[in-house]
Amino acid sequence: MNPRLAATYVLYDVIVTGRSLSLTLNEQLANIDNPADKGLCQEIIYGTLRHYASLQQSLRPWLKKPIPAKNKALEIILCTALYQLIVLKLPNYAVINESVAIVKPIGFAWAGGFINAVLRAASRSKQLALKSNKDHDHPPWLATCIKAAYPKHAEAIFAANHHPARVMLRVRPPLSRDDYLQQLHAQNIAAEAHIDNKDAIVLNQSVNIATLPGFADGQVTVQDANAQLATNLLAVKPAMRVLDACAAPGGKTAHIFDKDHDLQIIAVDESAERVATMQNTLTRLQVQAEVKTAKLENLADWYDGAAFDRILLDAPCSATGVIRKHPDILFHRRAAD
Incomplete structure (x- = not known):
């Protein structure tokens, strides 16, 4: 499946339908064979979710009027396109052409010209940038709560929430962590032992988890180091x-x-x-x-x-x-x- 189309389906499920990201993401990734396409799909999804309010604000100058709620999928396509242009800095022609191509499969064939016109205008402008907002891409009520509870650290919390978390693994017995680290390094995968957890490994690069050595046969699994500590207790x-x-x-x-x-x-x-x-x-x-x-x-x-x-x-x-x-x-x- 086209990774941008898959990203649109996932984002619609999350934003409009209210489904869990992990569930809908796994469903769509199963339809993508190429590891690079899987990575692009995930980057678009996570980046768009983290900066959705800013992307909406960045989109407004190129719209003559707001996009109606019934056409929310079109707004999602445009926001993902802006994320690719502004943050990922992908080639304009590729982003625009691919964005136009995915409107038909989702039932908006009539909107191809609209998507093309908006993105061409935006991509040509020197003013195209990710617009910041006072709530740091958080719901206003949550931003207010964070500022009230942590007045000295609110900005750091907002920044941390937008910084991708590194993936952590738990090595399962009888395999040792050191032996598994050697397997990762042999495949040029950047990883290190967790400083406080004897079974945990921290991945220092983005990888397709399903292709990790030993993942398919259960030698290793994804689990946060803190979650591992809970079981130890x-x-x-x-x-x-x-x-x-x-x-x-x-x-x-x-x-x-x-x-x-x-x-x-x-x-x-x-x-x-x-x-x-x-x-x-x-x-x-x-x-x-x-x-x-x-x-x-x-x-x-x-x-x-x-x-x-x-x-x-x-x-x-x-x-x-x-x-x-x-x-x-x-x-x-x-x-x-």
């Missing part, structure tokens, strides 16, 4: 019965299993979509766990009455501390949350 022992509540997408469930295979693990999550993703992860990692799709409070749907020796509860929260990794939070979180 459980101190599980053989034959224990362990509950992973709010378990999706399954990283902690797999980590619990790796601590000791002689465990009875029950993993519960209420989202059917996220559970499906978790099942795929656990299958790839060959993890044995009893997976339940249910709300935790609805005990009759998943609980058999037997006691647990350990419970790991990674409870839902505002998630505003992980915006740099999940920029869709900027669109989905509400002040009432």
Whole structure:
């Protein structure tokens, strides 16, 4: 699939439909074969989400009137094009031609001339730039909260939220971290050992995770170093019965299993979509766990009455501390949350 078309589908899902970025992104990336195209698709998506308000503001001078809500997909295409022109500095002709080409597959064949005219005018202007806004591309309510709670550090927080987070890996036993680092370096992949976590590796470059050595057969998995520490605190022992509540997408469930295979693990999550993703992860990692799709409070749907020796509860929260990794939070979180 055309990476720009895939990016448009993902952004529409996130911004308009309200779907999780990770879920819709994985669906679309599965339709792209070329690793470079996968990388471009992800860069366009993440960059556009991080700077959407600024891109909207940068777009306004080239529009005679606002784009109606029913044509939101056209605004998304234009914003992704501006991101490519302003930030990625891709060739004008390529960005414009590709942007015009994707309007037909999404049902807006009539809009090709409109997209072409807007982008040609913008690309020729010396005034084309990413317009800053007072809320730093955050929802106004969230920007206000951050400024009130951290008046001395608000600017640094805004900047950090827009800075891409480095991907972290967990090396699974019996493979050692040092041995896996050697595999990465042999393929000229820049990576280093995490300073505080003996199993964690930090990737220092953008890569297609699926092509990492040993990823497909479960030797390594993506997991933040802090998330790895949470599992260590459980101190599980053989034959224990362990509950992973709010378990999706399954990283902690797999980590619990790796601590000791002689465990009875029950993993519960209420989202059917996220559970499906978790099942795929656990299958790839060959993890044995009893997976339940249910709300935790609805005990009759998943609980058999037997006691647990350990419970790991990674409870839902505002998630505003992980915006740099999940920029869709900027669109989905509400002040009432």
